[in-house]
Amino acid sequence: MKLHVLPAGPIQTNAYLLTAPELGEAVLIDAPGGVWAEVAVILAEEKCRLTELWLTHGHWDHTQGAAEVVRATGAKVRAHVADRPLYETPQVMSGFLSSRIKLEPVFPDTWVKQDDTFTALGATIEVRHVPGHCPGNVLFYSGAMKAAFVGDALFAGSVGRTDLPGGSMDVLAEAIRRQIYTLPDETVVYPGHGSDTTVGQEKRNNPYVSG
Numbered sequence: 001m002k003l004h005v006l007p008a009g010p011i012q013t014n015a016y017l018l019t020a021p022e023l024g025e026a027v028l029i030d031a032p033g034g035v036w037a038e039v040a041v042i043l044a045e046e047k048c049r050l051t052e053l054w055l056t057h058g059h060w061d062h063t064q065g066a067a068e069v070v071r072a073t074g075a076k077v078r079a080h081v082a083d084r085p086l087y088e089t090p091q092v093m094s095g096f097l098s099s100r101i102k103l104e105p106v107f108p109d110t111w112v113k114q115d116d117t118f119t120a121l122g123a124t125i126e127v128r129h130v131p132g133h134c135p136g137n138v139l140f141y142s143g144a145m146k147a148a149f150v151g152d153a154l155f156a157g158s159v160g161r162t163d164l165p166g167g168s169m170d171v172l173a174e175a176i177r178r179q180i181y182t183l184p185d186e187t188v189v190y191p192g193h194g195s196d197t198t199v200g201q202e203k204r205n206n207p208y209v210s211g
Contacts, residue, residue: 001121001145002029008035009179010101013061014192015039016149020121027120028075029149030139033064033101035192036072036137047198052120056151057080058086059164060093060103063194066102079108080129083136096164112138128179133160133173136145139209141183148162148199154180156189156197176209 004017009032016029017039026048028039029196043050050073055063059080063086069075085092090103095104116127126141130153137160139150152160154176162169180189203211 001123002046002204003145003147004013005030006035006038007032008038009033009064011060011061012193014190014194015065016190017042018121019043019048021048022150023121024048025121027052027054028069029190030056030062030151031064031069032061035065039069040072045195046156049073050075051076053073054140054149055083055106055108056136056139056149056192057197058083058090059134059152060086060090060097060149063087063090064101064103066106070106076110077106077108078112080113080136080138081111082131083134084108086134086136094176117163124167130154130172130175131166132162132170132175134164134167135166139179140186145188146184146186147188147190148180150180150192152192154189154197154202154206154209155191155193156202157206159202159206160192173209177211181209181211 002019006015013032015035019026053075074126115128123144133152137151141148186201
């Protein structure tokens with residue numbers, strides 16, 4: 001399995017493309033605006049078909065390109081139901097955005113929840129619910145890859161903002177400790193913005209949430 005890190009959109013939100021050329025399949029995690037152009041090139045080069053789109057949460061910068069990706073590929077969408085209004089009626093976020101940013105609804109095919117597991121690209125994926133930044137923020141964890149894709153819950157040396165509707169620092173801190181810091185220390189944390197880190201690094205050094 002290959003991992004492609006694709007920052008895109010107005011605020012350089014990380015999308016993660018997982019490809020398995022031996023299977024001819026791929027999965028995209030989050031879909032910032034304009035990311036499809038980059039994804040399409042990689043899929044063609046590696047002769048892969050995008051089968052699924054996993055959304056870590058419903059904030060606009062992670063979903064702006066989702067409708068385009070689904071139209072182009074027919075990929076099935078997984079997301080948490082707590083963010084359903086953000087996915088299906090993204091206009092509720094318009095008060096926080098420039099009028100130049102256009103949003104389209106996306107309609108998840110599968111609502112994931114805490115402790116769900118499923119198989120993708122030959123690997124077992126575990127879902128953990130990590131609210132506090134956004135009510136429906138989830139992480140997708142692969143033990144085989146030693147990787148957790150955490151959305152905006154946790155960053156290298158920081159955490160997601162909690163001043164938007166549905167945010168709570170107390171909820172976020174508890175969720176990070178229960179759902180992220182209980183993963184193996186060597187797990188690589190792939191956040192929605194910025195560089196990757198590890199669970200162990202953040203448990204020891206994160207100034208906002210200690211381990």
